[in-house]
Amino acid sequence: MLGGVADPYLDILIYPLLLFILPVNTPAAVVVLFGFLGGLGVDIFYNSPGVHASALVLTAFLRKLVLNALEPRTGYAVDESPLRVRPSNYWYYSYTAVLLFIHILVYNLVSFFSLAHVLDILIKTVLTFVVSMLLIGLHAVLWRTIKL
Amino acid sequence: MINLFRFLLRNSSFFLFIVFEIIALYLVVNYNQSQRKTFLDASSNITATILEKNDQLHDYFNLQEINRNLNQENAFLLEKIISQSALTSTADKPSFKFYNAKVISNQIDGRYNRYVINQGRGAHVKPGMGILSGTFPAGIIYQATENYASVISLLNINLNISARIKNKGYFGLMRWRPPNPQQSVLFDVPAYADVLPGDTVVTSGHSHVFPAQMPLGIVSSVVTPKGSNSHEIAVNLFVNLGRLEYVQVIENVHRTELDSLKRNDER
Known part of the structure; x- marks a missing residue:
């Protein structure tokens, strides 16, 4: 299961990967546009218009800021995939972890839409983040070993 | 203009983000049941608060109008009460009319x-x-011009009000004793009358200015001066003349008739 509003304890959200693996120098406006369209696409299948889209648009907008903050001293190469920025996966893990956590937190905020459930929101965010992050890490490991 | 375009273009991702986020949240609150309910609850709370404040402000500015209306209503109700109950001095006919004044x-x-x-x-x-403040006598009109009238206040040592001890029947004349604006003195009540502090003093109706039984005040002390055969009764007034604002003018429609009878008696 990729996500959804039905599960009370945990969603598995790996679709933000769409934005994470875009080339580093993709124009920020294009990333935001992809975020909106991608989020809407997910929303169509989960019958939750705007919930995923609003979270993914914010994540897409923040991607540029996170990339700037995590830029290596040598800078990024042109058209570099984030998966290739460093020889090992640790840079990629920290980059995806920041964005994924923000995405899941915002998704849960919009999904619950009430701060009365703040404890539920936090628990669900942490559980969802742990499981989704494992899968996104697994993807990176597979990509590096079998060169997808 | 070019600068504006440059600015928009340089921050295109930010503006796109704002636009898409607004669209997405619009979708969220319009097409998802639970979020829609939360949103409507919150927004109607806010609008209700604003409307309520607006209403309070409106009320405040309308206070004068409201006061005027209440005053008219009071006059109308007083007229009804007095004409229907046994308060009238001329027992059978309703004989008092009321006008508002400030x-x-x-x-x-x-x-x-x-x-x-x-x-x-x-x-x-x-x-x-007569002048009533609520149901309490407050004075008698002395002079009237086209648009104004001068009133002898209850706090005027020349004004005598014919008064009676409620439920005991003794009557006398009530006159102000300066300087306390909350106290008058009731004279000419016979010394054998068993008047006690706490008794209510009402109008007697004998003067044909006020109806009978309009409350005037409460007996606070009873003194019998040496050598006198009548009490001097201190009365705490109900009416607060220092705060007088909206009043009713009370007219006894049989006044001239009654006065002419009295004149005939004296002749």
Whole structure:
């Protein structure tokens, strides 16, 4: 299961990967546009218009800021995939972890839409983040070993 | 203009983000049941608060109008009560009429206090009519011009009000004793009368200015001066003349008739 509003304890959200693996120098406006369209696409299948889209648009907008903050001293190469920025996966893990956590937190905020459930929101965010992050890490490991 | 375009273009991702986020949240609150409910609850809370504040402000600015209406209503109700109950001095016929007025200048610190109301002959207000504040007598009209009338205050040592001890029947004349604006003295009640502090003093109706049984005050002390065969009864007034604002002018429609009878008696 990729996500959804039905599960009370945990969603598995790996679709933000769409934005994470875009080339580093993709124009920020294009990333935001992809975020909106991608989020809407997910929303169509989960019958939750705007919930995923609003979270993914914010994540897409923040991607540029996170990339700037995590830029290596040598800078990024042109058209570099984030998966290739460093020889090992640790840079990629920290980059995806920041964005994924923000995405899941915002998704849960919009999904619950009430701060009365703040404890539920936090628990669900942490559980969802742990499981989704494992899968996104697994993807990176597979990509590096079998060169997808 | 070019600078504006440059600015928009340089921050295109930010503006796109704002636009898409607004669209997405619009979708969220319009097409998802639970979020829609939360949103509507919150927004109607906010609008209800604003509307309520607006209403309070409106009320505040309308206070004068409301007061005027209440005053008219009071006059109407008083007329009804007095004409229906046994309060009328001429037992059978309803004989009192009421007009609204507002006190426009007032005085309580002299010995011959008067005040002015904003109704005069143009509104059927004539000398000799009584003034009520609520149901409490507050004075008698002395002079009337076209639009204003001068009233002898209850706090004027020349004004005698014919009064009676409620439920005991003894009557006397009530006159102010300066300087306390909350206290008058009831004279001429016979010394054998068993008047006690706490008894209520009401109008007697004998003067044909006020109906009978209009409350005046409460007996606070009873003194019998040496060598006198009548009490001097201190009365705490109900009416607060220092705060007089909206009043009713009370007209006894049989006044002239009654007065002419009295004149005939004296002849």
